[in-house]
Amino acid sequence: MNLQQLETPLLVLDRVRMARNIARLRERLAPSGVTLRPHVKTNKSAEVTARIGAPGTPITVSTLKEADYFLAHGWQDILYAVGIVPTKLPHVEDLLRRGARLTLLLDNVEAARALAAWSRERGLEVPVLIEIDTDGHRSGVKPEDPALLDIAAALAPVADRAVAPTGHAGAWVAGVLTHAGDSYNCRSPEAIEALAEQERAGAVRAAERLRAAGHRAPVVSVGSTPTAHFARSLAGVTEVRAGVFVFFDLVMHGIGVCDTDDIALSVLCTVIGHQREKGWLITDAGWMAMSRDRGTARQPVDQGYGLVCDIEGRPLPDLVMIDANQEHGIVRHRTDAAATPMLPIGTVLRVLPNHACATAAQHGAYTVVAGGTEVEDRWERFSGW
Ligand SMILES: Cc1ncc(COP(=O)(O)O)c(C=O)c1O
Incomplete structure (x- = not known):
């Protein structure tokens, strides 16, 4: 044919270009040793995602339906990178009971309280990232915001903070996440580089504040396609998320x-x-x-x-x-x-x-x-x- x-x-995908794009980001990240946790909302396809990382490798999703689909195709380590609300918790429980290792995201005390109470009551271990706003783009708390420690305290009372996660029933502070979405408005490589550094430094600073308050917070998750490609340093970062890098588009070209x-x-x-x-x-x-x-x-x-x-x-x-x-x-x-x-x-x-x-x-x-x-x-x- x-x-x-x-x-x-119909939609055409050139798999040769795609393979080159995936290799480009992998090579870019290799020296820093950080984990690539691709955002699969761009491709919503097991065939495409398998070419980024085999089933079992970490992924990021933007809907719980994506989590259902990718879990069924063998990806268990799933970060749901949209703020959680109580109405979605039965779906979360269903995913956990089917074997997902799901990490959740939130940026407010209300959601933290609801999640802490629910996870304790259901006897479920739930790692949680707190969303950090490093560029004024969308959601999250600023790295220096006092609310950061209030949210963490609502998730994990003092006695629970240093507990090893495995076998620990309840929500725990797994770290921080930020997405430098404002990188889409940058107009030069230097501007993207500067924003990537702002993203890194803000996320690392927020994680340090959490650790100083006694939380384990091992994860520092950053990323957008532009900042992933232009970051000069990833010191303190543990994982990078990007989605559009697989295909690229005219906005990225622009x-x-x-x-x-x-x-x-x-x-x-x-x-x-x-x-x-x-x-x-x-x-x-x-x-x-x-x-x-x-x-x-x-x-x-x-x-x-x-x-x-x-x-x-x-x-x-x-x-x-x-x-x-x-x-x-x-x-x-x-x-x-x-x-x-x-x-x-x-x-x-x-x-x-x-x-x-x-x-x-x-x-x-x-x-x-x-x-x-x-x-x-x-x-x-x-x-x-
Ligand atoms: C939370 C989060 N992480 C990562 C990404 C991936 O960024 P990009 O689409 O630039 O690859 C997105 C995209 O919107 C996102 O919302």
């Missing part, structure tokens, strides 16, 4: 983390019409196929809904998907409508996505190629909560 013969739109020929995901589509006076090509990939993500709109180069390539995955000069209806894409030369090549009806194209996680989430499977247009395989991915 060749891409040329397939019904479009901040200088990858080249367009590193982007392993694309949406295959077909030219279905022309609006010659406007310089438009109409395709059958709209926002249902690309997602609504316009992550490059705030970057110096706005790539619209995606950068248009030929069927081999080579970018066509300045051809972008400027607009999207549900099942229609509008493709035009970036600046000069008259320069749009009026490609024949039926021409098959590939569109590189702004945000790999969002585009992949629109599809139920990866159509796998190895650098060319011959289809090697089809890997399922899942969605929903």
Whole structure:
């Protein structure tokens, strides 16, 4: 089977590019000796995740459904990196009883109290990371915030703090987690490097405060794809999380983390019409196929809904998907409508996505190629909560 013969739109994964991207981060992290705990929310696929680390290696998830799925496929060491709330605890218990070694995350005293009471009552050992806000991006407590020690105290009373985790019923302070999401707004390698250092230093400082208060806090978990690639030092860090590094996308290209020929995901589509006076090509990939993500709109180069390539995955000069209806894409030369090549009806194209996680989430499977247009395989991915 060749891409040329397939019904479009569909999601193409170039496994050669993907393998190169995975090797690049592994090589980058190797000298520091830190653990890579990939965020599998980007790929939601056992086939893809197995190529990052075999079943049994640590992973990060963003939903408990991801935890269910990956546990069923042999990954037990799972960090659920979204703040826990009491309504999800029955699901957590179910996962623990099925053999998951689940680590939870929280950033407030209310959740800590509820989790401590529940874990003691149910007789369950639950390692917990406290979320640290190192860049003002989203959730978490600041490294110097007095609330950090209040949250930890709510989780583990003084008598419990130094207890070895194994066999210890109840929640315990396993450490800290931070995600430097603001790295997506950086505009230079130096800025990403500086943010990576801010992320590292803030997380390490928070862990030191916890240890000084008697908590074991062995884990210092940091990461985003940009900071993972640009960190100069990982001193004090025990694990790095990254998700998008596997595929890369136009947002990562826009901040200088990858080249367009590193982007392993694309949406295959077909030219279905022309609006010659406007310089438009109409395709059958709209926002249902690309997602609504316009992550490059705030970057110096706005790539619209995606950068248009030929069927081999080579970018066509300045051809972008400027607009999207549900099942229609509008493709035009970036600046000069008259320069749009009026490609024949039926021409098959590939569109590189702004945000790999969002585009992949629109599809139920990866159509796998190895650098060319011959289809090697089809890997399922899942969605929903
Ligand atoms: C908590 C957490 N860790 C790690 C990541 C991975 O970062 P990236 O998507 O830049 O690879 C994310 C992504 O949103 C995240 O929310």
